[in-house]
Amino acid sequence: MKKQPRGSFDYRSDGNIFVVKWHDNSVVNLASNFETHIPVRSVGRRVKGQSNTCISQPNLEKSCNEGMGGVDVMDRLLGSYQLIFFIITFFIVSITSFAFSLYLMLYYTCY
Numbered sequence: 698m699k700k701q702p703r704g705s706f707d708y709r710s711d712g713n714i715f716v717v718k719w720h721d722n723s724v725v726n727l728a729s730n731f732e733t734h735i736p737v738r739s740v741g742r743r744v745k746g747q748s749n750t751c752i753s754q755p756n757l758e759k760s761c762n763e764g765m766g767g768v769d770v771m772d773r774l775l776g777s778y779q780l781i782f783f784i785i786t787f788f789i790v791s792i793t794s795f796a797f798s799l800y801l802m803l804y805y806t807c808y
Contacts, residue, residue, distance in 0.1 A: 703742065704752025717755050725758065732757045 706719040716728045721742070736756055741749045775782070 703744070704754070706753070706755050708755070715757070717757050719755055719758055721752075727757050727761055729757055732760050
């Protein structure tokens with residue numbers, strides 16, 4: 698696949714799962730049980746020493762890129778607030794375990 702020109706793709710399907718191998722800057726492998734490669738879109742890419750070139754892009758790649766925006770935002774926020782999440786989780790687990798041990802102590806001393 699590395700020898701193929703940029704924008705070429707190959708696909709296989711067993712009826713349930715659809716797998717696409719697409720060549721952009723490097724080889725991109727995608728699998729889906731919902732989308733296929735149809736319709737093939739034309740996207741612009743910059744090639745060194747040339748102006749913008751149009752290459753083909755499978756529909757599966759386009760839909761995958763559209764859904765990545767929310768994942769990137771969530772990863773950025775988790776990285777920013779990782780310490781706060783750890784502290785909150787620590788206190789929730791500590792309070793829960795203390796409440797449970799208090800419940801057991803009171804339950805067994807009364808009966």
